[in-house]
Amino acid sequence: MKYTFRALNVGFVSCVCSQKSCINLYTPFARKFPASPKFKSLWVYWLGLILLSSFSTLAMAESNVVNVYVWSQELSPKIVENFQKETGIKVNYSTFDSNEVLYAKMKASQQSQYDVIEPSSYYITRMAREGMIEKIDLKALSNYHNLNPAFQHPEYDPGGEYSIPWVWGLTGIFVNRRYYPDDKITAWRDLWSARYHGALLLLDDPREVFNIGLLTLKYNPNDQNVSHLKEAYENLVSLSPNVRVYNSSSVPSMLTDEDVAMGIAWGSDVYKAQVENPNIEFIYPKEGFVIWVDAFAIPKNPPHRENAYKFLNYILKAQTAALQVTESYYPTANKAAMAYLPKEIVDSEILFPGPETMKRGHFQSDINDDAIEALSRYWQLLKLQ
Amino acid sequence: MKPKLHYFSVGLIATWLGVFGLLSFLLMVVISFLQQDPDHIALPYFTFQNYIDLLDPMFLKIFIKSFYVAIIVTGGCLILGYPFAYILSRLPEKLQNISLLLLLLPFWTSSVVRSYAMMSLLKTKGLLNTLLLSMGIIHQPLQILFTPTAVGIGLIYNLLPFMILPIYVNLERFDIALIEAARDLGAKWTTVFRKVIIPLSMPGIVGGATLVFLPSMTLFFISDLLGGAKSLLLGNLIENQFLMANNWPRGAATSVLLTLIMGAGLLMYWKRTKNKEAEHEAFL
Structure with missing residues (x-):
């Protein structure tokens, strides 16, 4: 239901029916049955419904959490668990199966409820152009140097400031x-x-x-x-x-x-x-x-910016990135992680093809x-x- | 029932339908007349363009294809469901209750999960192929999964109870004396069936058909999972327009049109039965 109302508010905020229709929904009852005891229970019920709808919003706005929205199977539950143990920050994490779904969801609300999202490379370009994601202060991330230099200034994000490449x-x-x-x-x-x-x-x-x-x-x-x-x-x-x-x-x-x-x-x-x-x-x-790349980004005005940075810095640790590779076998953009990977993965022609093959690749x-x-x-x- | 509780439960259902059914449908109607914009859900300018877009031969093709699938599925459900409902309604009461429970049991699991289960039955190395191969009935695995046949099987399996239940409810109240009377007057079994049972259970059949027809055009995950995402149904089209093309107004127009077609069908049936009733009363 939250989405319906959100959707309502974005598209035609100023004109057709922002708040008015919601009020109209309740008033007919008030006019027809002002204080009839018969309808008391109905009013209690309405109240309950309103409470219920605000409840979900409350849960998301809780303070010591980070709301993460990622590709399915690209963030190991173990990483989430370890992060929670180490920092005490609760991770609310949900997954999507296509960039289009992520994009549509982000568009449907003006104020992002997520702190960290993980679009693919070409959606980074689009979201940065449309002001949907904000620049990341790379100096605040002490583990940034772990990243493979080949991914630090990719075509889709030449400054490298809008995204932290994760898997490719x-x-x-x-x-x-x-x-x-x-x-x-x-x-x-x-x-x-x-x-x-x-x-x-x-x-x-x-x-x-x-x-x-x-x-x-x-x-x-x-x-x-x-x-x-x-x-x-x-x-x-x-x-x-x-x-x-x-x-x-x-x-x-x-x-x-x-x-x-x-x-x-x-x-x-x-x-x-x-x-x-x-x-x-x-x-x-x-x-x-x-070549596809999926990278972490921070939506404009996230509800918990500080925790988003803590999460990104944790993600950039060599051990974290290595754990993800052994869990899902996606090549990682984290160079330091290679030292923590088993030999058969590092040597695999499928996962990490040689430079001759890589020359034929195009970044999307x-x-x-x-x-x-x-x-x-x-x-x-x-x-x- | 106490009046308080009565109002509460009626209010509950009315609100539920009002908010999730009527209000969201009205929202769709409003959005379907607004202008599309890639950066917003819609721009607040009135336009018929979204409906004009639907005259495109491509959309027409999807409509026709979906109708074809829906007709086959509804027919399949009717052929399987009618005898089942008839037998069910003639069982002793205790057995009836158990059979009804068994019929509804699969609904305790999500239909997406059941479609995945169906996939593992129909797979190349699935249960069906393994069984038939080991019995020596076939020598090459059957390739059913990712074909239109698989979509048909999945849809009929998922929607069959929606056909059975309304027919069963109708046949359960059926007065057996009518059949006896017809037999006494010399009607053959086929005539009894054609002239007495079928016409009297028509409301049940129509009810079942409406419950099956619309979902069979729109259950997109079944054609995605079992049909290999190849054949586009109206449901896929609507999903694509909302999520992929990011064109909410046109997606809304598509679903409004679908509702209108369905509504027109129901209205026609309702008018016809009303006329018939009027004739019947005039006759008496």
Whole structure:
């Protein structure tokens, strides 16, 4: 209910019905049944309802807490627990499954209820431009030097002041060699082969899928030209007979159980599946691939700024970052953490590919509203195929 | 019931529906006439644009596809649910209560969780395939998961009780003497069924069909989980517009239109039954 009212207040604060409609909701009763004993209980009930609705707000405004909103599976419960033990600050933590959900939720309220959020790289650019996140005082973070210099001034946040990179990863092709033992797969283009009719897994993420459409046409994955996006869409339409499923949240189990034998996936998901099913192979396509980064940011005017800084500094500790890698197998942007990681993770070609491979990578950056509108339309059309 | 308690409970339900049903629907209606803006939920300028947008052939295609799915699911539920409800209503009372409990038991678990369970049944290495393979009935695992068939199975499974219950309530009050009378007058079983049982249980069928039809167009997580997120239903479209395209006004317009279509259907049925009743009274 809180969201409904919040939503109400943002969109048309000044005009249509900010507070008025809420009052009107109660007054008819008052006028019709002024002091009738019959309706006393009704009034008690109304009161209870109002109390109930304010209760949830109270809980969020409690003092010694930090409200954290992160990608699912990107913040280990152990880290949360250790942080609470060490600092005595309670972590209220909730998760999301797509940047769009995070963005829509942040837009729906003027005053952020979160202290720390974790958007992906291209949403950092967008939120910084729209004044939704604030600059972080890097000097206040004593562990900042642990960060890999390669991530300190990324394209999506050139000053490095709006975000603290946390985990990153790469998108590539996976193939189960039990089903396709001798297929030579080196490029995205190979997925278009008629051999893979109704067999592929694609990530359920418009940007990821269109990256492939653009890369196979030799365009940059961050291309904003609407006519290029149209070409990419037509290119992807010819791929759609090969698609079996769009999914991005339960990829490791689908790979392990062999529900799909080939497709597009994030390196860390493939690494996880490979541990249990050694038939699976990961390929970095020769046309290039996209590097994603998810980074922590502080929304404008957070309710508990001080605790947000304490949380970020804790996150930047080498041991904390290392713990996250061993829990979820996402490559970390924390250089000092590498010393705390087991050898098989540090040496993994899937998680930490060599510099030669990394040269083909593109950091994902923000695209403008016209491109987004076109992308979302083509995405829906693509799914209608 | 004591009047105080009476008012309390009626007030409770009325407020609940008022706030979460009517008020949020009215909000949607208001937003659907406002201008879209990527930086705000909506701008306070009146416009019909969101409804004009819905005339786009792409949206039309989704509408038609969703209708097709809904008709199949409603038909499937009716074919499975009607005999079930009929048998249920003829059982001894004690057995009836137990069967009703069993019917409602799955509702104690969230339908998202049950859809995941359904996934593990239909998977390539799932229970169904393992069973059929070990019995030698099939030699290659069936690929059901992530196909429209899986969506159909999931929807019918989830919505079947909503079809059974209204029909059961209707048939339970059904006077058995009517059937006996028809038989005495020489009607065959098929005629009794066609001319007596079906027409009299029509309100139950319509009630069930309305409860099944709308959700089968909008239960987007079932098509996401079991259908591999490939086929767009109206629910997916509405979800996409709110979350992905960040276009609240158009999302609101889509859901308002859906409600209107549903309302029109109900109104038509209501008018027809009213006319029939009037005819019936005139006849008497």
